[in-house]
Amino acid sequence: ETGVTQSPTHLIKTRGQQVTLRCSSQSGHNTVSWYQQALGQGPQFIFQYYREEENGRGNFPPRFSGLQFPNYSSELNVNALELDDSALYLCASSSGTAYNSPLHFGNGTRLTVT
Amino acid sequence: QKEVEQNSGPLSVPEGAIASLNCTYSDRVSQSFFWYRQYSGKSPELIMSIYSNGDKEDGRFTAQLNKASQYVSLLIRDSQPSDSATYLCAVGNNDMRFGAGTRLTVKP
Numbered sequence: 001e002t003g004v005t006q007s008p009t010h011l012i013k014t015r016g017q018q019v020t021l022r023c024s025s026q027s028g029h030n031t032v033s034w035y036q037q038a039l040g041q042g043p044q045f046i047f048q049y050y051r052e053e054e055n056g057r058g059n060f061p062p063r064f065s066g067l068q069f070p071n072y073s074s075e076l077n078v079n080a081l082e083l084d085d086s087a088l089y090l091c092a093s094s095s096g097t098a099y100n101s102p103l104h105f106g107n108g109t110r111l112t113v114t
Numbered sequence: 115q116k117e118v119e120q121n122s123g124p125l126s127v128p129e130g131a132i133a134s135l136n137c138t139y140s141d142r143v144s145q146s147f148f149w150y151r152q153y154s155g156k157s158p159e160l161i162m163s164i165y166s167n168g169d170k171e172d173g174r175f176t177a178q179l180n181k182a183s184q185y186v187s188l189l190i191r192d193s194q195p196s197d198s199a200t201y202l203c204a205v206g207n208n209d210m211r212f213g214a215g216t217r218l219t220v221k222p
Contacts, residue, residue, distance in 0.1 A: 033210065035212075040214075041214055041215075042118075042202055042212035042213050042214045042215050043158065043202070043212045044212075045209050045210060045211060045212075048209065056208065056209050058209065090157055090158070099145070099146060099206035099207060099208065099209055099210050100145050100146035100165065100206050101146075102148060102160045102163050103148075103158075103160070103204075103210060104160070105157040105158050105159070106157060107156070107157050108157050
């Protein structure tokens with residue numbers, strides 16, 4: 001069984017730039033969720049994708065956008081980066097859209113915005 | 115009021131003791147409840163899930179759910195130094211919300 005993989009592991013960007021983070025879901029999982037985790041905080045829900053469509057969104061501005069591909073892999077795009085976007089970005093896969101399925105997390109992408 | 119609140123910690127217990135971690139949630143219609151463990155610099159990993167009122171045991175871990183009180187807890191028996199981590203409570207309804215976590219240190 002292949003777990004959730006994320007790339008890159010670390011990334012440094014400048015304020016105002018754009019970034020794309022990638023995630024491959026665990027085999028057998030068709031749903032991908034993205035979370036932002038600031039230092040010392042719990043993960044904050046950004047959005048979820050199911051069958052290539054956004055299926056739920058947290059309190060994040062439109063400059064946070066995503067995609068899901070037919071193979072269930074996903075991308076998180078962040079435009080016009082701000083210093084406060086510096087965080088660990090976690091991708092999690094699950095089966096089905098109901099929020100009663102456990103999430104399986106990747107190792108995360110550490111984004112630093114300078 | 116935060117949607118998912120955990121005792122702020124940090125919590126320190128001696129090796130072999132019982133560690134008790136608590137979580138309350140605000141959305142009364144929440145359906146699913148999870149405990150995740152996160153080691154420093156790592157991603158969260160699932161420890162327990164619970165969906166019905168009462169206790170659920172898995173090895174040294176026991177999750178307790180009381181929907182009337184909107185309260186879920188995790189007990190760790192015979193705590194080991196390897197249990198030292200941040201424990202995250204997550205509540206599922208229209209999405210999955212996490213608490214800020216409680217840092218647990220188990221001292222040898």
